[in-house]
Amino acid sequence: MGYGLDTNDAVEIGNPDSDPYTTLEEWILDTDPTNATEALRIEWSGLTQVTTAWSSTGRTYRVRSEAALPAGSWTSVVAQSMGTGTNLDLTVDTFTTNAPHGALRIEVSLP
Numbered sequence: 820m821g822y823g824l825d826t827n828d829a830v831e832i833g834n835p836d837s838d839p840y841t842t843l844e845e846w847i848l849d850t851d852p853t854n855a856t857e858a859l860r861i862e863w864s865g866l867t868q869v870t871t872a873w874s875s876t877g878r879t880y881r882v883r884s885e886a887a888l889p890a891g892s893w894t895s896v897v898a899q900s901m902g903t904g905t906n907l908d909l910t911v912d913t914f915t916t917n918a919p920h921g922a923l924r925i926e927v928s929l930p
């Protein structure tokens with residue numbers, strides 16, 4: 820799949836860069852499984868905005884919220900956005916208004 824790594828179960832469940840994601844998850848995220856600084860992460864960048872530290876131009880991103888954990892049904896709070904190759908700002912105003920103590924998750928998929 821790339822980055823000089825073979826494709827087999829042992830490689831796919833490995834984590835050569837010791838970030839929170841396995842090599843298989845990084846291939847799905849389109850991040851470099853040998854470089855921990857590229858791993859997907861989201862951070863609050865304002866009262867109503869989260870920012871990804873990096874995004875792939877080959878993936879789309881959607882943020883969903885849940886009012887309380889354990890989660891029931893996650894609600895989309897950001898329209899699906901195409902990655903930019905750099906950070907990606909996503910506004911989540913309905914989450915902060917309606918569920919200030921809930922959780923957010925980000926979904927990454929092929930366009």
Ligand SMILES: [Ca+2]
Binds near residue numbers: 840841842853
């Ligand atoms: Ca990894």
